[in-house]
Amino acid sequence: xxxxxxxxxxxxxxxxxxxxxxxxxxxxxxxxxxxxxxxxxxxxxxxxxxxxxxxxxxxxxxxxxxxxxxxxxxxxxxxxxxxxxxxxxxxxxxxxxxxxxxxxxxxxxxxxxxxxxxxxxxxxxxxxxxxxxxxxxxxxxxxxxxxxxxxxxxxxxxxxxx
Amino acid sequence: xxxxxxxxxxxxxxxxxxxxxxxxxxxxxxxxxxxxxxxxxxxxxxxxxxxxxxxxxxxxxxxxxxxxxxxxxxxxxxxxxxxxxxxxxxxxxxxxxxxxxxxxxxxxxxxxxxxxxxxxxxxxxxxxxxxxxxxxxxxxxxxxxxxxxxxxxxxxxxxxxxxxxxxxxxxxxxxxxxxxxxxxxxxxxxxxxxxxxxxxxxxxx
Numbered sequence: 577x578x579x580x581x582x583x584x585x586x587x588x589x590x591x592x593x594x595x596x597x598x599x600x601x602x603x604x605x606x607x608x609x610x611x612x613x614x615x616x617x618x619x620x621x622x623x624x625x626x627x628x629x630x631x632x633x634x635x636x637x638x639x640x641x642x643x644x645x646x647x648x649x650x651x652x653x654x655x656x657x658x659x660x661x662x663x664x665x666x667x668x669x670x671x672x673x674x675x676x677x678x679x680x681x682x683x684x685x686x687x688x689x690x691x692x693x694x695x696x697x698x699x700x701x702x703x704x705x706x707x708x709x710x711x712x713x714x715x716x717x718x719x720x721x722x723x724x725x726x727x728x729x730x731x732x733x734x735x736x737x738x
Numbered sequence: 739x740x741x742x743x744x745x746x747x748x749x750x751x752x753x754x755x756x757x758x759x760x761x762x763x764x765x766x767x768x769x770x771x772x773x774x775x776x777x778x779x780x781x782x783x784x785x786x787x788x789x790x791x792x793x794x795x796x797x798x799x800x801x802x803x804x805x806x807x808x809x810x811x812x813x814x815x816x817x818x819x820x821x822x823x824x825x826x827x828x829x830x831x832x833x834x835x836x837x838x839x840x841x842x843x844x845x846x847x848x849x850x851x852x853x854x855x856x857x858x859x860x861x862x863x864x865x866x867x868x869x870x871x872x873x874x875x876x877x878x879x880x881x882x883x884x885x886x887x888x889x890x891x892x893x894x895x896x897x898x899x900x901x902x903x904x905x906x907x908x909x910x911x912x913x914x915x916x917x918x919x920x921x922x923x924x925x926x927x928x929x930x931x932x933x934x935x936x937x938x939x940x941x942x943x
Contacts, residue, residue, distance in 0.1 A: 600801050601888035603894030673808075
């Protein structure tokens, strides 16, 4: 068993087996776990917003956005020796934490984050093997590049592995 | 004001918000003590501009189960306001309000949820009233939506809104206590044009 590296909100970290990566309390944010099964190099990004180009002053933190965050994670994994052509992804999060009668775009942010994540992964040619997204609860996720297992924990629910 | 950035907000704005928090929380405590018919005391609220990575830690970890209540804000300014309270503290308040009623349901039953919403309405309402009085702006809340989940997941909602304008989140922590100490957190989330209105109304810009 290696070390488990913590990824914060609007943050990303690559790692190499036997190490793993964890992010706590994903709400409307999306956690994107990427793995190269050839080198067992993996990584996790915790993005908050779909699109950096829609926002002024976006250069501050690339890990905050789906478009820039996923690209940066792939770049960092490649720098460690991973091959993009072999990479596969699993995603979780994107929940709607509060239900309101009037659904404005802010409340749909979870769904928009998931949609943007899928689009970016498709553009990079990285297939999504599994996902646990949407619904109305928070998730803590741990990713092990060694096996590709993505462990998902939620309040009052049994841990699942996708 | 597309390039508005919370990082540039002056000390003075934080001081003003602190004062609003203080008066608002004071009003809220008066309302709460009338409702519960007991003495409720409070400490001076802490106003903090936190980095996203620090937010979970201040409430006892991202995975700590909390009650989060989100209300929309309408009127001259728009946005939302969130009130967060620890699960056990919420349980204590509900029990007090409902004269000892307890369902035993770990996530509360309908009656208890309704009582908790009422408590949040009073507390956030008092806070918004103070803001409204000080700024001379019409501000009123929409009905609350409540969720019980991990602190990190609940906080992702305001964090995302703050993420649009910067890398920090503005948090007002009020501690109040009667028999037990209760930590409550307010997060006012005005949308970007409303920031300008609040600052102008307060004479800061």
